[in-house]
Amino acid sequence: xxxxxxxxxxxxxxxxxxxxxxxxxxxxxxxxxxxxxxxxxxxxxxxxxxxxxxxxxxxxxxxxxxxxxxxxxxxxxxxxxxxxxxxxxxxxxxxxxxxxxxxxxxxxxxxxxxxxxxxxxxxxxxxxxxxxxxxxxxxxxxxxxxxxxxxxxxxxxxxxxxxxxxxxxxxxxxxxxxxxxxxxxxxxxxxxxxxxxxxxxxxxxxxxxxxxxxxxxxxxxxxxxxxxxxxxxxxxxxxxxxxxx
Numbered sequence: 001x002x003x004x005x006x007x008x009x010x011x012x013x014x015x016x017x018x019x020x021x022x023x024x025x026x027x028x029x030x031x032x033x034x035x036x037x038x039x040x041x042x043x044x045x046x047x048x049x050x051x052x053x054x055x056x057x058x059x060x061x062x063x064x065x066x067x068x069x070x071x072x073x074x075x076x077x078x079x080x081x082x083x084x085x086x087x088x089x090x091x092x093x094x095x096x097x098x099x100x101x102x103x104x105x106x107x108x109x110x111x112x113x114x115x116x117x118x119x120x121x122x123x124x125x126x127x128x129x130x131x132x133x134x135x136x137x138x139x140x141x142x143x144x145x146x147x148x149x150x151x152x153x154x155x156x157x158x159x160x161x162x163x164x165x166x167x168x169x170x171x172x173x174x175x176x177x178x179x180x181x182x183x184x185x186x187x188x189x190x191x192x193x194x195x196x197x198x199x200x201x202x203x204x205x206x207x208x209x210x211x212x213x214x215x216x217x218x219x220x221x222x223x224x225x226x227x228x229x230x231x232x233x234x235x236x237x238x239x240x241x242x243x244x245x
Contacts, residue, residue, distance in 0.1 A: 001046050004076070005081055006071065006083045008083075009084075010032070014065075030067055035069070035072070036213065036219070037216075037220035040219045040220060042216050045233065046076050047077045049202065051077075051079060051080070053135050053199055054082070055075065055081045056081075056083070056138045057081070057082070057084070057138075057139050058095075058154070059084070059086060059142060060147070063141050063142045064085070070185045070187035071083075071141040074139070074190045074206065077205050077209060080134075086142075088153045091156060096156055099136070105133035105135055106161075107122065107130075107135060107160065107162070107163050108138045108160050108161070109137055109138065109165070109190075110140065110147070110151055110162055110164065111165075112164035114148060120161055121161070122161050126193075127196075139186055163196070165196065167184055167188075190206055191203045191210065201245070208236045208239060212232050214232070215230060215231075
């Protein structure tokens with residue numbers, strides 16, 4: 001299993017925490033990496049693919065501790081991933097340097113309804129917009145209220161282009177619901193964005209990895225309401241063997 005930036009931030013926050021964060025299902029003995037119950041751990045199946053996309057997650061205060069978080073699944077999938085704890089007044093110097101690095105084309109992924117300046121919106125092919133640079137996709141990871149706050153209160157994002165995704169279907173995420181059914185889980189959004197950037201392997205892999213996580217997560221809380229045969233995991237393993245992922 002590859003330990004990535006989300007895992008490292010989790011451990012760092014855990015070491016500095018002065019009191020436990022009691023999320024729903026806190027009594028479950030969870031794997032510290034995949035955050036599903038230890039008996040249903042999926043770490044050994046973590047994706048192993050090459051991508052030409054970089055990802056940055058800006059996470060809200062307690063998002064890194066929430067076992068239902070799906071941002072970590074993106075970094076499971078993409079080899080080059082960065083995660084930073086969002087701060088309104090003290091943004092990470094390393095994060096700012098990354099955003100301004102000439103190697104990358106930073107792109108904020110966010111709904112266009114919250115973008116006041118329409119000239120920031122990418123309207124053509126996102127891959128063409130990046131030119132020879134590596135896309136650096138910036139996801140604001142938290143509740144929708146928190147994500148909107150990050151978007152509004154981060155001056156270093158104000159001049160960056162924005163990619164907005166219009167989902168064709170309602171979110172399949174059952175663990176955390178938004179009042180707006182068009183608001184997808186972070187991993188669902190990322191799958192659509194990867195497809196938009198012509199990386200279909202990454203899009204397909206993350207879609208199936210998300211299904212594996214959702215199925216495994218629910219096994220620890222549904223008391224028999226989920227298929228113990230784990231069809232999503234079995235399909236994922238079969239597709240890996242056939243090199244379809």
